[in-house]
Amino acid sequence: MYSEETGVNYHDYMVCRIDGQLMFNDIYIYVTGEHLSETLQRFLIKSVPSKNPMKRLFGNDKKVDVDNFLLARAMVDKGEFQNAYNEMDKISGELAKEKFILLFKSGIAAEISNELYEKNLAEFTDLFPEDPTLYLKLIDYNILKENYRKANENIDKLIFETEDNFLRIMKAKICLLDGDYETAENHYNYMMEYYPDFFESYIGAMITLNYLNRFNEALNIADNLIEMGYDKDILAEFFEEKDEFGENVLDPLVKSKPYKKWKRKS
Template sequence: MNCNTATKYIFLSFLFFAIACSEPEKPVTKEEAAAVATSLANAFAHRNASRFNELLDLDAFKKRIMSHAGNKLAPATVEGVMKSMRSGEFGLQIVRALGNKGTYELVKQYEKDNHQHLVFRLYNEQLNYHDLEIIKKGNQVKIADIFVYITGENLSSTLAESLQSMTEQEEAVKEVGKRDVKKVQLIKKYINANDYERASQVFETLPAVLKEQKLIKMIYVQIASGLGNDKYLAALNKFQQEYPDAPNMYLLMVDAYFLKKDFPAALKCINRLDSLINKDPFLDYYRALICKESDDNVNKLVYLKRLHQNMPGFGSGTLELINTYVDDKQWDQAVPLTQQYRKSKNADTTTLKMLYLLNPDFKKKMKAADYN
């Protein structure tokens, strides 16, 4: 397979995520892994991708890619891919996916097969998780691989599968040029800007060999999410039919069941996803939204109160809890919580004003409390 072609295609993979001899790997202590977690969280909070990119161990990635491919890929082909990885595009894509309001937060740290792992949640209206495998080479702590929940597999496995697929279709791959790489870049730019119509228009101009790739199909699911419920549901159902056993279906199908108004199935997906992660308190937000749509007000309040207890800084969850208290006329709960929320740096004053407008009694209670 032509190395330049491989490099071009794998660059497209990074756009989604968001997606010789070397020093031996050594175990990492819990304290070292925790320090990495803190530095990554701080870096992404300031929208700085450099810390993430410098932690990526390209030699470890290369070994894992070759292993997933059964060592059947030509070393030169994989080396062509590594040149693209050195561009730092992975970290930049995470920053772009975060936008201005998104978060990249540590969910848990655990040990598996003598390796420390860090599970991060990426949330900006859409949800994804990254499970980082941490290793040590010499005195340097590095990221050896990343399990990306939205794809349901390790990044190294995704790259290996993509390279093998493109190798088998080498003649068709010759049709993929730099212009197509730029088109996929443009699609991601439009998605991040919520311009899904333009993203769809550019997607339709991609060559068939790209549209047949799993990663590109998942990009279309992202596009369809902004084209209306009917197209989004159709895209989700089609992806499920093509990849029924994909381990990421719990995450993807939450929206599908929600749109179908099959709320028990949506809740089951959330619970199974939570079991895989073991555990993320943030998922109570999704549970509460499902209960809200199914008019299960009792459990909605339970989930929102637990969410606020575990994640008091999550503004959207706090607003939902305030709104629930207002609907139930629980002023002794709504008023102090709102006073506390208004002090937060990212308080959504527009939504609060709308709450006051729709609930005059709430506005009076707040004025009285502020006066006192």
């Protein structure tokens, strides 16, 4: 699973056979760092009446902590990230060191500040240094630290774990951030060849060529998108759009003579 906003996630499905039929009996979700059954168990704890002896199966000491988690989850839904983080900080004992809790807390921290996010990922790294979930998180962490070599190493470990060549899109982004435009171009070319319907690859390739002042080649990619059915006017609007900071990485291309000529051409 992938989106530009949330990055990469994976699900490992556990398969069983019931009455001759294959079924999924659990799912391990990389980004949460635990099986779905464990996640659902937390909500079961909440639903058990306080005097019910069944809750002792899960540990009485965790009940209040689970309440803190559920309250924090509700605050996240409202966009109250600092309050949610404060609630998560109240969780103590062994539960505070569980992967699910640490990962959820780091996600909240990312919404507050890079420094807090780094602090939480460092804690997770100390407790789970070889966990595959960590590879996902360390990509972000090392990008924040501008340690692009380490970020690439994390991606390579994830590729080994998953055998997923789609992760080349992440390597392309990191090379772009690191100013290694030729390697970024190779990764984007690979993505355009093997994932021809993936729009982000084309834009990434155009941004790379834009940095290399190879404007005509960038516009060839734009023409390919038009041939694939994209509207030229909408593409032009997209190329010229500024971000929330009033910047546009494609400015050199947009201001170039080849682009102005391309835009006038019917």
